[in-house]
Amino acid sequence: MDDDLLFAAVRRACSPRTWSRGVELARAGAVIGERQDDDELVLRVAVPGVAVAPEVTLWPDEVEWDCECQSRQGACFHVAAAVIALKRAREAGDALPQASARxxxxxxxxxxxxxxxxxxxxxxxxxxxxxxxxxxxxxxxxxxxxxxxxxxxxxxxxxxxxxxxxxxxxxxxxxxxxxxxxxxxxxxxxxxxxxxxxxxxxxxxxGAEPVRPHIKVADDRKTDGFVVKLVLDPAVTERFANGAVLCGETLRPTGSLGLEKDQIRRLRAGIRYPRDQAAGLLSDVLPYLEKHTTVHRVSKRLPRPGGDYRPRITFETQRKDDQLAVLPTIVYGDPAIARLDGQRLVPLAKIIPERDRDAEELLRGRLRRRLDMMPGRPVIYAAEEAMTISERLAAFGELRGDAHREFYRAGALTPRIVGDGRKVAITFEAEGPAGGGGDAGRREVDAEQVIAAWERGNGLVALDGGGFAPLPADWRARS
Incomplete structure (x- = not known):
């Protein structure tokens, strides 16, 4: 360190009056050294009648200085006193001006x-x-x-x-x-x-950094779920009742979590989550708690988060008599690793995706506008409409199940008489799928079902094995 250069620079920056004031303070023992680093010296200068002794920082190698007093002068009298006292201390063999009985x-x-x-x-x-x-x-x-x-x-x-x-x-x-x-x-x-x-x-x-309680997520021994509980920061070696902790050899203040009192009370006792709420725990609860403190995930059952999975729509189809039930669902991954149940994410695998709520909302809006559907709410279609909805569903998302394949328009009905001379039965056959849709092959239907459909005023009758055939036009005219 070149103290002489710093000393000379400060003296040049001071007015005669400022320098003289610094000399007086240095002679009066009003300067003590606080600490010294490799390239930084910190001293404090006491001024009679002033409550605070300002801290002066010197950087000899860079020939720079600073003072807490925020003086507009190039160098204030505190800095002058500091460099003068430092020079005298070095001449006496001390690294910094020493405290004394005075x-x-x-x-x-x-x-x-x-x-x-x-x-x-x-x-x-x-x-x-x-x-x-x-x-x-x-x-x-x-x-x-x-x-x-x-x-x-x-x-x-x-x-x-x-x-x-x-x-x-x-x-x-x-x-x-x-x-x-x-x-x-x-x-x-x-x-x-x-x-x-x-x-x-x-x-x-x-240390100034507050020490806050941590949160531990562990397996619940009483159930197959999880327990979320407040725990002490592992760095704490001793805790005091009035707002302080000892971390090794450092005293630090305790800090608050910024949570509601009821939340803290429940976390102290331990909040239990069933296993089927693991997705919500990972996607909602833990990220919220991590904004307030450190969360330790020690559970062996908790699915691991990760992967870049986008939400998409799937349609589960199921036949109910002559109607088609369609259940739209928002899922993540292909194949699906999680699905939405209302606002709750339900895991379907050992990986939990990071939720994209904006994308979820976009899918809900598209589903509502284009198909008048809502995720999680089944929609029932009559046979006529079910034959046309499948193509629209397939263009929108993945179709799951085979029920929708049974809703197609077959060919015209043809009566067929079956008997052995003593007993005669009448059945109807479809000529085959109209337009080549549905499964290949001929389909039959009992005459009673055809008559029942005609009596109900239906224009279609369900065939055995899938498909719907139109009733003859002249029949419909008589109904």
Whole structure:
């Protein structure tokens, strides 16, 4: 590090008055070093009558500097004091300006109790073997600073924020909200250990990132379904009742999940899902919970999500007497690995597709506009209409089942008399599928069925084995 270049650059950037002020502060011991990285130095400068001692950051290799005071000058008197004190410290063989009996800073002391973390503040004077701690009995105000005899008090913006957060209660087992706010202010950068924060007398690191409960999805031992339950973050080694946890050697605040109280209550007890709700669990519930915290999927039964599957329409056909029942369904995959049951996705395989709700809605709209159908609702077609609907269905989606194949127009009916001289029976035959549709071969129908169709006023009669033949035109004219 080239401290001389930095020193010279700061001096050039300062006005004579600014530089003189920096000299005064450096001589008064108003500068202490906070920390040092490979290319960065952080110091703090205390100014009489000012609540916060601004933090000054120096980058000697880049000949750059910065100060929390946000001065518009090229270099403020805090920066001037910092480089002057740094130069003197280096000449004395120290890496940074050291704290002394004439300087004091605020220390934060936590200790374990059955009720939670007990909090207190102390005044820390000196450093190393000459370290001295005394309880902080007064509030951190400008007037109280004057009563700290013979010492320059270095207070940061975090110190003053904590003062406000504490309010009238300055020590003890603080409420959850207060403890969380204090820990966020005390968080050390880059995971460094702070000498001014101790747990049971030992320095401890403080992290700002809140630790939230995690969620575990496991197999339900009582059923063949699943249990979704709140669990502790595996990184937590110790938990305190008033808003703090210990993760290894780092104190961190706890965090809320952002869920409703009733949801949290149910998750603590464990929410059970039947196996047939696995798709909804994967496609809806778990993605929602993952927006709030980490979800651990330890279930061995839970289908695995994955694959690029698009939704499509299938039609299940079934014959009901002389009518055709058609059930439209939205499915994923070909062959189908999941189907929609209302808004619920039902798995048909060990893979659960990622839902595309926009595409599902488009399919619903097309089905409604073109065929006047809704997914999951069967539609019944009379024979005449059933003969024409199959082609429209096939053009729209996959036809499943063979019932629709039985609805085609056969040839004209021809009577046939069967008898052995003593007993005579009349049957009818179709000449064959009209236009070549349906299955090949001749079809028969009993005379009673033909007469019954005529009496009902039907224009068609169902043939044995599939197909419908038209009744003779002159018959229909007599009906």
């Amino acid at each position: 300087t004091a800073r605020v220390g934060y002391r936590f200790r374990r109790t059955p009720e939670g973390l007990h909090f207190d503040r102390v005044l820390v004077r000196g450093d190393g073997d000459e370290l001295e701690e005394t309880p902080l009995e007064e509030r951190l105000t400008v007037s109280s600073r004057k009563r700290i005899a013979g010492a320059t008090l270095f207070t940061s913006a975090a110190d003053m924020t904590i003062e406000v957060v504490l309010g009238v209660r300055q020590r003890g087992v603080l409420p959850v909200k207060t403890t969380r706010a204090i820990l966020k202010q005390l968080a050390t950068p880059n995971g460094e250990r702070s000498a001014d924060v101790c747990l049971d007398g030992a320095p401890v690191m403080v």
